[in-house]
Amino acid sequence: MTTPAPFALARSRLAARLPTRGSLVLAYKLLVNDRAKFVALLVGITFAVFLMVQMTSMFAGVLSRASSTVLNIGAKVWVMDPAVNTVANSIGMPDYVLDFARSIDGVRYAVPLYSAGALARLKDGTFQPVSVIGLDDGSLYGRPVLERGRIEDLYAENGFFVVHDAEFAKLGKPDIGTEFELNDHRAVIVGIAGVASSGLFGIPTLYTTYSRAQQYIPSTRFTTAYILIEPKSTADIPHIEREVARLGYRALTREEFIRRISSYYKYQTGLGTNILLMTVISFIVGLSISGQTFYTFIIENLEKFGALKAIGAKGRELVWMILFQATFVSLTGLGLGIGLCTLLIFAAKLRLPGYAAAITATNLLLAFGMVLVIAAISSYIGVRRVLRIEPFDIFRG
């Protein structure tokens, strides 16, 4: 079957506009064989990417840690006081809110969650702040996955699970049976739990039942920090949110709550602004170094590009060559920068298990986008100069 003539014509026209493989190899060799410039370009972009990814990863790590309780508990809908911005700063709700939540159409079940800080006194007499999560006695809804121990042991006298996260060692690397005191109450570790994410504040986390948490920790008038709701279906969630709002409280899905916490840290703590500033500075540094070096590279090779033009290269072929050079060096720098950042975070986590940094897809996309901008601006300057050079300037020397 032959290709219809109009398509063949369009294809040949397109092929004429695309660079040949040979011209790209030529561009590659001209770039890479100029070792000093190539290394300077790579160092500039790698350093910029490293800084950008490192900054945004630290921020992503902080945000992820800030939402660790929400992630670890895993409830689909959280009910809270409207003033709550972060998990740690919960505001107690009266019991009628729980009763009301249970009465809403579309709620399969609703349970209370206790969340507070306390001081643990270890066997050696030292004190260690801890975070205590009290799970609903009847269902233990939101319980962590146990690495060791049995879930029913949480009902045993003085029973607590300890989370095996980066802060675990601060409790003296406890084992099942390890005892300590919580507000002068005897507490016993009955299980070691694994969680998806460690907390932000660098303190160990303990799980127990709601009633034991109330009993052990001095409480305010209302003790329900959150109400966790399992809806009958996802379609019921908007209705649940509306009903809870009618009562003067706020119901959020897990994702909405995480976004709310992230927004708080981004916009109300100064953390987001500082990270944004650092990222922009890294971008400017990268752009300055690589843009200037690439410009120098083009200027030094201007005569050569002119010679290519005189020999018969078309303007668009030279544009392709410059774009290829800028893209190649930028993507190589991107890879090296990400690799360097990954290595540093890995090394830091070996030494500091609680180091909060996480390379996310969003960070990588952001770095990729910024590197593309660096490549585009650098090559734009080069392309302008190369398109302006006349073969006659080369010819007359």
Add this chain to the structure above:
Amino acid sequence: MSAVAIAAQGLTKWFGAGDARTLAVRDVSFEVRLGEMLYIVGPSGSGKTTLLSMVSGILRPNAGTVQVGATDLWALDDDGIADFRLNKIGFVFQDYHLFPRLTTAENVAIPLILRGRPWDDAVGEGMKYLVAVGLEQRAGLPPVKLSGGEQQRVAIARAMVGRPDILILDEPTASLDGDTGRNIVAFIRSELLNEQRAIVIVTHDARIYEFAHRILNMEDGRLKGIIQGQASEQ
């Protein structure tokens, strides 16, 4: 009588505008025939290089035409002129303009690479021309490691690799000593000139006049006369 390779008619070129306007070439007409080695000579600033640029598709004239075979060169669009230079003309620039980051063989292959030939294929073809100019032992070296005469021969190999109909050389002996210059031009005359090719050389160097068929003498942008070269009498 050989066919006409280039027919230039009424070529005029000026630079600048208003009071700053300088007339570089004034109403110059001439022909170059296949199998002919034509020199354009004259003092500095006489318009030799400008004239050569106009007949080779480098510089658009303000007036006049250049006919190459059946093609009216300056009636072509920019892409057409670039294709013309790539396929019909071989250039040897005064400063050679070799690429210091490429090997000698890769430098020679550039016109073929620009024509879309695969890299290895083009470099392989370039090697044949390096053999022709006696530099096969230098194929893997960068041009900066070569002497001036060797660089000139690399530039000639690069100009020849595309088998152009017209070979244009701008001051080919300017940076060479007397013997090397003569040897290079003798090599061009004996090895590269044939009945399917015309060679146009711009030069000041009277020591190589003996190789020319005809010599165009330029002065103040005008063609002052055409001298029959010694070569045409041989």
